[in-house]
Every structure is written in structure tokens, then in C-alpha cells.
Amino acid sequence: MASQATVTAQPKRGAKSLRDTRSDRVLRALCYLVSFIWCGFTVFPIYWMFTSTFKDAVDVNRMPPVFFPSLPSAYTIRLDYSDVMDGMDPAALDLAIREDLALAAWRVTDMMPQIHLGKINAEAWNGDQKIAEVSLPRYQYNHYRGQLWATQRLSDNLVRREIDRAHFVTGLKMDMTGGLPPIKLGKTDTEAVAKITKLFGDDIQTTGSLVSVGEWTHVPSLVNNYIDAWRAPGRRYPNLSVANYFLNGLTITGAMILIHWLISGGAGYALSRLLNPNLSKFMTIFFLATMMVPSATTLVPLYELVGKMGLLDTFWGVILPGIPGAFAIYLYKGFFDALPQDILDASRIDGASEYRTFFRIAMPMSRNVFTVIALLTFLAYWNDFFWPLLVLRSANRWTFTLAIYFSTNSMKQAASLGSAMATAVIASMPTLIVFSIFSRSIQQGLVWSGLKG
Amino acid sequence: MRQSGSISLGAGARPLVSRRTLQRAQKAIPAVVFLAPAVIAFLLFKYYPLLRGIAMSLYRWDAADPPGQFLGLGNFANALTSEHFYLLLKNTLILFAFGVLFGFWVPIAQAMVLHQLRRGYQFFRFLYVLPVAVPSVAFLMTWMYIWHVDGGLANGLMNALGLPSQGWISDPKLVKLCLRIPGLLGGGVGILIYTAAIQNISEEVIEAAIVDGATAWDRIWRIILPNILPIVNIMFIISLTQSLLAFEDVWILTQGGPGYASSTLVIGVYQRAFVQNQYGMGSTWAVLILILTLAFTWIRLKTIQEDRF
Numbered sequence A: 001m002a003s004q005a006t007v008t009a010q011p012k013r014g015a016k017s018l019r020d021t022r023s024d025r026v027l028r029a030l031c032y033l034v035s036f037i038w039c040g041f042t043v044f045p046i047y048w049m050f051t052s053t054f055k056d057a058v059d060v061n062r063m064p065p066v067f068f069p070s071l072p073s074a075y076t077i078r079l080d081y082s083d084v085m086d087g088m089d090p091a092a093l094d095l096a097i098r099e100d101l102a103l104a105a106w107r108v109t110d111m112m113p114q115i116h117l118g119k120i121n122a123e124a125w126n127g128d129q130k131i132a133e134v135s136l137p138r139y140q141y142n143h144y145r146g147q148l149w150a151t152q153r154l155s156d157n158l159v160r161r162e163i164d165r166a167h168f169v170t171g172l173k174m175d176m177t178g179g180l181p182p183i184k185l186g187k188t189d190t191e192a193v194a195k196i197t198k199l200f201g202d203d204i205q206t207t208g209s210l211v212s213v214g215e216w217t218h219v220p221s222l223v224n225n226y227i228d229a230w231r232a233p234g235r236r237y238p239n240l241s242v243a244n245y246f247l248n249g250l251t252i253t254g255a256m257i258l259i260h261w262l263i264s265g266g267a268g269y270a271l272s273r274l275l276n277p278n279l280s281k282f283m284t285i286f287f288l289a290t291m292m293v294p295s296a297t298t299l300v301p302l303y304e305l306v307g308k309m310g311l312l313d314t315f316w317g318v319i320l321p322g323i324p325g326a327f328a329i330y331l332y333k334g335f336f337d338a339l340p341q342d343i344l345d346a347s348r349i350d351g352a353s354e355y356r357t358f359f360r361i362a363m364p365m366s367r368n369v370f371t372v373i374a375l376l377t378f379l380a381y382w383n384d385f386f387w388p389l390l391v392l393r394s395a396n397r398w399t400f401t402l403a404i405y406f407s408t409n410s411m412k413q414a415a416s417l418g419s420a421m422a423t424a425v426i427a428s429m430p431t432l433i434v435f436s437i438f439s440r441s442i443q444q445g446l447v448w449s450g451l452k453g
Numbered sequence B: 001m002r003q004s005g006s007i008s009l010g011a012g013a014r015p016l017v018s019r020r021t022l023q024r025a026q027k028a029i030p031a032v033v034f035l036a037p038a039v040i041a042f043l044l045f046k047y048y049p050l051l052r053g054i055a056m057s058l059y060r061w062d063a064a065d066p067p068g069q070f071l072g073l074g075n076f077a078n079a080l081t082s083e084h085f086y087l088l089l090k091n092t093l094i095l096f097a098f099g100v101l102f103g104f105w106v107p108i109a110q111a112m113v114l115h116q117l118r119r120g121y122q123f124f125r126f127l128y129v130l131p132v133a134v135p136s137v138a139f140l141m142t143w144m145y146i147w148h149v150d151g152g153l154a155n156g157l158m159n160a161l162g163l164p165s166q167g168w169i170s171d172p173k174l175v176k177l178c179l180r181i182p183g184l185l186g187g188g189v190g191i192l193i194y195t196a197a198i199q200n201i202s203e204e205v206i207e208a209a210i211v212d213g214a215t216a217w218d219r220i221w222r223i224i225l226p227n228i229l230p231i232v233n234i235m236f237i238i239s240l241t242q243s244l245l246a247f248e249d250v251w252i253l254t255q256g257g258p259g260y261a262s263s264t265l266v267i268g269v270y271q272r273a274f275v276q277n278q279y280g281m282g283s284t285w286a287v288l289i290l291i292l293t294l295a296f297t298w299i300r301l302k303t304i305q306e307d308r309f
Helices: A002-012 A015-019 A022-052 A090-111 A138-148 A156-161 A191-202 A219-236 A242-274 A277-292 A295-308 A315-322 A326-338 A341-349 A354-365 A367-382 A386-391 A400-412 A414-437 A439-452 B019-056 B074-081 B083-115 B121-133 B136-146 B153-160 B175-185 B190-200 B203-211 B216-244 B248-253 B265-275 B279-306
Strands: A073-080 A117-126 A129-137 A209-217
Touching (some): A022 A414, A022 B083, A022 B136, A022 B175, A073 A191, A090 A156, A117 A138, A138 A219, A191 A209, A219 A242, A242 A277, A242 A400, A242 A414, A277 B279, A295 A315, A315 B019, A341 A354, A354 A367, A354 B019, A386 A400, A400 A414, A414 A439, A414 B121, A414 B136, B083 B175, B083 B190, B083 B216, B136 B153, B190 B216, B203 B216, B216 B279, B248 B265
Parallel strands (some): A073 A117
Antiparallel strands (some): A073 A209
């Protein structure tokens, strides 16, 4: 029977049946297992980077570490003024409400680091009529806290002293006729609610009396860190946002791609088609020899040179020293070598100039290599760190890598850890998207460049 | 008008420049146009700094007072007798050794495991390479958070196992280990190179072995591994050369600290040139790095020749 089985298997070219011995199947199952686990490990830092951006100040430093960020909550605090309203003149009442609401929003956020606080809403009521409301999302608190008050801990008096600026970000709405719609109250029996209620008895002294505190899940607050990261540069450098880093990065990478297409592409074409063999060999060595010189060796004189040319702290200071691309030239030469000479000759016989032949015939025929060069150049210069660090000093010329690097200084504080990670994720987005779309071309290019070292 | 292609002094005289020369010159123009920008850029930004750097290494050359006193090989003698240079060289080599221990073999193993799969090959390989797409600064920042003394994942795991918290990258004894342990998780260009190398082994060789009754283990140890060994050799030398130039990851995570516990040779160059403003001494270190790199490159070229790669 066994021999019969092999005979019947023979016409099917045998490969499958030959491979599927028992040891093979065991091995393959094992390999699937190992691949799953190891892939998990490899991708884990990326997962960790992503999830950390959704952690609030509590989760980010918690022990044991939090693998799935908790959902943030919005808290609604209701104060009532029906008892005190009668004897007060309208101006004093107005001020009292404004002060109370500022205290409720700012001081509760300030004193409550141990709850998942996404947003605080505070309302002032007159019996069953709502007369005022404010809301303070956590990202607004992060952004303005340091600008409004330089002290470590807020006190009632500090908030009262800055009452106008405190309401600059809270969106204060007042309507003494009571026409405001109420904000959802949510659960009133949670641990966090009890904590907040206790604060109003001990630390925060308000004119109105606390009626109720409610907690409800507020999913949009998950992106608090991203909003904070986007605006974080503006805290230290006015008029600067993450959009500037995007533009700076795009300017530099765009210029580099164009330069490598034209200059390295042209040089590769000349080496491949326009020079006689001996000269071509010599020039190829002239270009490729520079690959053996580590960038650290030319660092100091190059810095001095760029300084003398007056290019420090300009994009040109980053772009120009990047023009010599030995690997790009090598790659282009290899591709143009493989083009059929007949077609190029035909173009010349038709009277086309060398330039026309290059741009109209050679370039379109080697679209692959131009794509690969663009992608590799993009990855390399978007991620470039050391040279931009030396050259670009002003914050408004920083690329993303520099922005992330300088934001790591703030990582020591738990509150800004999440937003620092969010900056990292925002910076990774362009490369991750490009990589996912052009995965095949990039992988091909990386194999070529990897073996060159 | 027969002389249109040549320049002559007058009728009957020999052309000053022959027509052929002129034609050749005309033909050379496109070549010059295509090559000139690249050649100028290479001369200006590669060759000039290289020679200038070597020149700098022979002078005292403070940033404020160039070029200063001519020292000949004095800077080199100074560097090669200073303990600091050898400390940083030692750090660099230890980092390389940890890199081999934790990182170098990982993509080889991953590629070999991957080779056994039928479905999902592309998918797994994509995941393995994905970290390449994340800017290294962002990636390193994630690791900074993982090694964070309070609240970091590493200490979280230690506590979960009932072990005491560690200082990780702020501990001089552990910092080098911490810099290279991420390699264990994989992620890099290596996996692409090794999978390509394994795919280049002809199916027939493997199938012949199967017909001869080779088990799966035999195939891995007797066929696949020997066949990709030349690539492994090359990658080894490349990683040695690159580890001599380690800067970015170390600088972002630890800035060479604590103390000098993770300072590498390139960090030494940076500190000499840009912190202490001693361009001469910085260049000397840079030239020493160049010499070491060239030595390794020479070994690599020899290896390649022997293996006919």
C-alpha cells in the first residue's frame, strides 16, 4: 500500500507530499508559534509607544504598568446659589459665581492627580435654573497651567487673583435668567466623586454650596495628549506648532529627493553611458571611495566649512552637505547599465540630445530605481538626527527628530510623558504610512543598501 | 565651408584644433554637465573635509584660535596615551559585544524560522521590518520610557517578579546592557537581507536533500546555514564597523552617561570638538576612528574576495 501511495503522488511533482513528513509538520507548527511570539516582541515597542499616548498622568507612571489605557472621565460639579442670592447685590453675585466656577475647574484638576480626569464641567444653579457653566478639558489645563500660575500648588487666593485669565480658557457662559441647558451628571456614587466632594469640604471654599458631583466616561479625552503635543512647542516658542516641524521636515526631505534624482541620477547616467570605460571606472571609485570614510571623521571640518559658508542654522546647511550620495550613484549606475543600449542609441540617432535621452528615455525606463531612491532618501532624512542637531539651532527650523529629542527633557515629569510620546507618534506617522504603502520597493531598496553597509 | 568643424589660422594651414578633437570635446559636454554637480559636491563636502580633518589633527587648532601651534603627531601621541581614549574604545567594543550577544543572531534566527512558513510569510516579514519605519528618535524615546526608573515597564516587570527596582540607564553597570537589549526583540534591515539570502538558495538543492531523506533539522544546519554564511560574515564586519561609529542611540538615551559609562568614541569626538572646542584633538580622534574603520573595511574586502562575493 505504501508503494502505491508514492506512485499516485508522483505525477503531482511530488513536492508537497515529499515535504509533509511528520517532523516537517511539527517543525512548521513550532515555527508559526515562534514567529507569532517574536513578531509580538518586535512590534511591542511600537504598541507601547501608541498606547502610551492615550494614558493620562495617572496611568503613565502606574505600577504595575498599564497595558490598556483606562478611559478618561468627565466630571460635572453643580453648585447652588439659591440660598445666598437673596441678600447679595448683582455685581457681588456675579463675581462670586465666576470665582467659584474657576475654583471648581482649576483647583480640582490641580489637586486630583489620582483620578482619570479628562474634563471638568462646573455649573452654577439657582434652584432648578442653571445660570452659569464652565468646562476645562485636561489639555487646556496642561497648556495654560504653567503660563497662568508659576507655583507648584494652586490656592484659592491665587485663582481669585487671576480670575479673568482663569476664565480665558474655560469658556464661561452666564445667563442669570436661567436659560442654559444642563450638562449630563452621570454616576454620583463613584470613588472619584467622593474624593472631589471631600475637596469642597476641606480645601476649596466656595460661596455657593455644592449640590452634586457626577462622573461619566468621556472618550474624546483620550486624544488629550495629542492636542497637548500639537500645541506644546507654542508654550516655549510663541507662534510655533508641530505643523512647523512637518513643513521643515518636508522641505528638507523634498529638496533631498529632488537633488538625488537629478544630481546622483545624472552622475550615475554619465558613469554608465557617457564616459569611456577607464574614465568611468576611475570616477566610480572617486565616488564610492567616500563610503569608506565614516561621517564622524569629516564632522568637525564639515561643520567649520558650513559655518564659513554662513549656512549654520539654515536648511541649506542640512541640504548641501547631503548632496554627495555615493550609494545613490552606485544604484543608478547599476540600473542604467542594465538598460538596453539599442533604445538609447535609437533616441540619439533620431537627433535627441543626451539630456533629452536621459530625461525622456532613461529616466522613465528606470522608474523603479527613482522610486526606491526617493523612498530611501525620505526615510533617511526624515529620521536624520546628528547633523541637523549640530546645524539647526533655532526652534522654528527644527525637524521632528530634533523636536522629539528636545521634548525628552520634559519626560522627567509624568504629566508631560504622555504628550512627549504623542509627539513621537505624530512624527512616526508619515514614515509609517509611506512604509506601509511602498513596503515592497522599500524592502528591495533596504536589501541593496544593507549589503553595502 | 568644409572646415566648419575645425578652427584654423588660415587657408592651407594645419588646423589648430582638429575636427576630431572638437567633436570629442562637444561629445564630452553632456558628460561634464551630468557629472559636474556631483563632482563639485563630493570634492567640497567629502574630500575637502577629509583632508582638512587630517590637517587639523596635526595642529593644536582651538575653535577660537585656528590653526595654532603645529604639533605633528603630538595629538596622536596624546590621544593614544590617554586613559580616556581606551576607556571609550573599551565602551565601544563592549557595546559591540553586547550587540552581537543580543542582536546580531536575532534576524538570522528569525529569517530561518520564517523560511519554514508557507502562509503569512510576507505578513510576518512586514511586521519584523516595521520598526525601521519608526524614526529612531521616537523609538529610542519609547525605550527611554520603558527604562524609566519609576513607572517604566522594566521596573514594572522586575516588581512583578518580586525583584527590586533597578536604575537601568542611570546605572553605570547596567547602562551598556540596556542599550543593546532592544536588539533581542528584533526589528531591522537584517531580516530582509537574510530572507533574501535564503531565498537565493536554489529550491533544487533543498529538494534534493529532502529526497535524500534529510530531516528538517538537517536542512537548517547542513544546507541553509552554510549557504548564507558568507552573507553572515559580511554583515558581521559591517556591524563591527557601524558599532565603531555608535552615536545616535547612545546620545539620545544617555548622552554618554552616567559619568562616561556609555560614552563611545564618536561621543568623544563630539565632546572634544563641540563641547571643549578643541577641533585639533577632536579631529585626531576622528582620524583614529577612520583608521580603525578602514582596517575593518579591509578585512571585509578580503572576506568578500575569498568568498567570491
